[in-house]
Amino acid sequence: MKPIGFWFAHLHQALESSLDHLLAAESLTRRHWQVLNTGASPDEALKPFGDLRETVADLRLRGWINEDGLTEAGRAAHLRLKAKIGEFRSRVTEGISEDEYRTTVDVLERMAANLARE
Template sequence: MGVRVIGPLDAAGLDVALAPFLNAQEPTAAPYVGALVDRGWVAPTDAGTYVLTQEGVETHAKLLERIQIQRAAVTAGLTDDDYRTLLDLLQRVSANVDAFASTLR
């Protein structure tokens, strides 16, 4: 699996790219981007966008490798279709949980 590079992005572009991970309680990625800037993994540019630093690129590569190893281990024996079905089902369950949780507030 190759790495898809999408950037540099500004704050609004990051929110669009990370929309699947955002919700009403966390509508923006800004606090997380700030934490990555503080760690030295991301740097703001003069153009108002954010880019990975060299340390960020190296850290991303290490994390990606670990994720790929873990994903291979936990999905051993699943076909690509099985995996897509699994993700679809989990996304639907997650949406149902979110919808139900919103009724409890």
């Protein structure tokens, strides 16, 4: 049996790669999705994600966001992408019960908390 670090790294890479591929079909990146998914003013809600000026500028050029947040076109794009992301998440968790998923997340949270105490 391979250790958790192997599976964690493998899963992380697989998730990133698959999500990148899904979004690239619309000439978007994960950062674009994060901006759209906040549904809030891009300047305030996205500080944790770092410098997203280029991403925000691109979404402004597309007419998907303005100074108030998502535009009507942005909300439509968000809903379309949200459905695709939902299908992606369903595919990732196929064959995994809700309890198994919750247990996995709980275990990972506790492991992270254990390391944060060092």
